[in-house]
Amino acid sequence: MKQTTQIGATVEEAISLALQKLGHTREQVDVEVLQEGKKGFLGFGARNAEVRVTVKEIVQQQVNNETTSQPTPVVEEQSFIKETFENEPVLVNEDQSIHHEQQQVDPIEESKSYLTNIALGMGITDLIIEHESDGKYVSFKLSSEKAALLIGKRGLTLNALQHLTQLMLNKTAKSFMILQMDVEDYRERRQVALEQLALRMADKVVRTRKSVSLEPMASYERKIIHNALANRLDIETYSEGAEPNRYLVIEPVK
Amino acid sequence: MQQLIEAIVKPLVDYPEDVRIETDETSNRVVYKLFVHPEDRGKVIGKQGRVAKAIRTIVYSAAGGHQKKKTYVDILD
Numbered sequence: 001m002k003q004t005t006q007i008g009a010t011v012e013e014a015i016s017l018a019l020q021k022l023g024h025t026r027e028q029v030d031v032e033v034l035q036e037g038k039k040g041f042l043g044f045g046a047r048n049a050e051v052r053v054t055v056k057e058i059v060q061q062q063v064n065n066e067t068t069s070q071p072t073p074v075v076e077e078q079s080f081i082k083e084t085f086e087n088e089p090v091l092v093n094e095d096q097s098i099h100h101e102q103q104q105v106d107p108i109e110e111s112k113s114y115l116t117n118i119a120l121g122m123g124i125t126d127l128i129i130e131h132e133s134d135g136k137y138v139s140f141k142l143s144s145e146k147a148a149l150l151i152g153k154r155g156l157t158l159n160a161l162q163h164l165t166q167l168m169l170n171k172t173a174k175s176f177m178i179l180q181m182d183v184e185d186y187r188e189r190r191q192v193a194l195e196q197l198a199l200r201m202a203d204k205v206v207r208t209r210k211s212v213s214l215e216p217m218a219s220y221e222r223k224i225i226h227n228a229l230a231n232r233l234d235i236e237t238y239s240e241g242a243e244p245n246r247y248l249v250i251e252p253v254k
Numbered sequence: 255m256q257q258l259i260e261a262i263v264k265p266l267v268d269y270p271e272d273v274r275i276e277t278d279e280t281s282n283r284v285v286y287k288l289f290v291h292p293e294d295r296g297k298v299i300g301k302q303g304r305v306a307k308a309i310r311t312i313v314y315s316a317a318g319g320h321q322k323k324k325t326y327v328d329i330l331d
Contacts, residue, residue, distance in 0.1 A: 121316065
């Protein structure tokens with residue numbers, strides 16, 4: 001007896017996926033709903049639906065006969081289901097996951113669910129992700145009660161998450177995308193802090209006539225400092241060392 | 255914790271079914287040994303070990319919260 005269990009965002013979706021897998025029509029199978037799907041709120045509390053689809057005995061025999069004589073109808077059936085499926089990506093819940101990669105997925109939604117899963121593993125259950133995309137630039141804004149855990153020391157965890165999510169994004173996306181991730185405006189606050197640090201250090205350099213090396217920073221953080229000091233004529237800035245320990249040096253102009 | 259590592263690694267690799275994690279626990283440390291398909295090893299390490307570093311960063315920050323033991327993540331053949 002042919003049987004399969006299938007997970008999908010909704011019961012309907014799970015059934016059509018299972019049918020696609022088995023190559024049968026809705027009339028030829030018995031469907032048993034193991035778990036109803038839940039939409040959840042903003043992707044939280046969402047639960048996938050699970051169905052068990054069993055091919056009816058009589059049909060199975062018929063199909064066996066059919067496939068020997070004319071296998072075409074089954075193939076047609078499959079492509080039809082696929083088509084209807086691709087036409088309604090709106091219905092696809094953002095929590096729908098890695099279980100079925102055969103369907104077309106939005107890389108942004110895919111990486112969102114990836115991120116949500118990681119956050120769950122870290123014990124963050126209330127993660128909210130908003131996204132904006134502009135050409136190849138995608139920005140994620142995260143918020144959660146435990147924002148500190150997501151940011152980590154000097155944004156270390158945030159950078160790690162951003163890196164992994166960008167990998168995920170580019171695995172599914174057709175063209176290269178750059179991801180910028182922010183937790184509760186951390187990056188903006190960090191930018192202000194870095195600019196202040198830059199100005200303070202620049203003044204110190206001018207006062208002492210000695211160059212100052214800053215601690216190793218990510219490229220975009222160094223860029224913030226370079227930019228902040230770009231129009232100062234009394235100092236010069238450059239970066240030294242190899243990634244990931246590249247650091248910025250502020251030097252007095254002689 | 256094992257779940258977290260799986261959640262990070264599985265979607266990144268081409269052979270998710272070959273991802274295996276073993277734990278090696280002693281009185282003061284926990285080592286998570288990560289095994290992946292040989293072709294995926296580069297993917298979980300990344301250029302200059304960047305992916306490996308990111309995985310460790312996340313695991314350490316998650317582990318730091320609820321266990322006192324020192325945590326390690328090893329990628330093995």
